[in-house]
Amino acid sequence: MLWAPELMLTLLPFAAYNTASPISRARDKFDWSSQRALIAFGDSYTYVQGTHGLQNYSFIGDQLNFAYDAQTLLSNKIVQNQTASAEGGPNWVEYLTKCGLQPGLTSPKHCKKQLWDFAFAGADISTEYTPLHHNFTVSLVNQITQFKSYAAPVLQQFLPPSQSLVAVWIGINDVGDSSKYAVDFPTFYANLTRTLFTSVNELYDLGYRSFLVMNLPPLDRTPGNQATSTPHPNATQVAWYNDALAEKAELFRRVKGDVEVRVFDAHARLSAMLDEPGEYGIVNTTNFCAGYDQPDIETNYRAYGCPTPLETYFWFNSGHMTSHVHRILAAELEDWLQG
Structure with a gap:
């Protein structure tokens, strides 16, 4: 699978861009403290379970059940239990917004910072580059198409774009799924991210102006990749x-x-x-507890061969981080957003 050079988005000169630099912070105008909502897109690192979503995959709908009406969206509730995210507990968007943290059901409308999450577990950016994990998977491109068609007309009646921060965390599956492709990877990734921002541009056309984009975690350091001399993907x-x-x-x-x-x-x-797990209350960074998905894992972890509680692990399973790590990441992200 090869990608022609002419498909690449032409880049402007890129001089010493640093995502955390004082210069980039100075030009940011939006104030997270004044935002009323987070609208999220992505994959299993971001998805939350909804009462009208596909179990273990989405807040609302799927590729085979693409359309929904206003009543379905507005009556949908965030589910919070052991299996309602891919982390065994709340994830970063829930910690960042403080929406859906309590066990049980939460309506996004009732949160001080509303969380409207359209991420889909297992999503890649586009089938132009990688195949769907399942026929019901909603790629990022289609998440945004679905949002434009069915969610934006409803949400914008009470949530102006100027009061919403759009968050996108995607690429984890793309880089993993394509890690053994016979391609020129810098060109391939340039095309992937071009398509990502082509879809973001559709949100811009709806009036959204504030965007948060998360870059990839250290996927070369998952438990499986740490155990091999040839990690896929590599650093x-x-x-x-x-x-x-x-x-x-x-x-x-x-x-x-x-x-x-x-x-x-x-x-x-x-x-x-x-690198410094002890500073974050983490004692295990190399593997995960084999009983991570057992209903009594929080209190009976030793029965599954785990010497310490789940929250002391960095990795929840072979590819996802624990809820504890998501909580720390969200706290650092909030500080960064507030500058």
């Missing part, structure tokens, strides 16, 4: 994707002029946790 591939993401974000900001795009360096924050 170089992860870095190439993150570089392409930063370049496209900067290009989008320059071309639009009136948009704020902040790229949060999740890779650096999570790498710091892996």
Whole structure:
């Protein structure tokens, strides 16, 4: 599978762009404290279970049940239990908004900062580059198409775009699924991120101007990749994707002029946790508890061969981080957003 050079988005000169630099912070105009809602897109790192979603995959709908009406959306509730996210507990968007943290059901409308989550577990950016994991999977491109058609007309009646921060965390599956492709990876990732921002542009056309983009975690340090001398993806591939993401974000900001795009360096924050786990209450960074999905894992972890509680692990399972790590990441993200 090869990608022609002419498919690449032409990049403007990219001079010393640093996502956490004082310069990039100074030009950010939106104030997270004044935002009323977070509208999220992505994959299993971001998805939350909804009462009208596909179990273990979405807040609402799927590719085979694509359309929904206003009543379905507005009556939908966030589910919070052991299986309502891919982390065994709340994830970063729930911690960031404080919406849906309590066990049971929460209506996004009743949160001080509303969380409207259209991420789909197992999503890639587009079938143009990688196949769907399942025939019901909603890719990022289709998440945004679905949002435009069915959610935006409803939400914008009470949530103006100016009061909503759009968050996108995607690429984890893309880089993993394509890690053994016979392609020129910098070009391939340039095309992936071009398509990502083509879809973000559709949200811009709906009036949204504040965007948060998360870069890739250290996928080369998952338990499986730590156990091999040939990780897939490797650190170089992860870095190439993150570089392409930063370049496209900067290009989008320059071309639009009136948009704020902040790229949060999740890779650096999570790498710091892996490098100095003791500072974060983590004792295990190399593997995960085999009983992570057992209903009594919180209190009976030793029965599954785990010497310490689940919250002391970095990895929840072979590819996802624990809720404890998501909580720390969300706290650092909130501080960063508030500048």
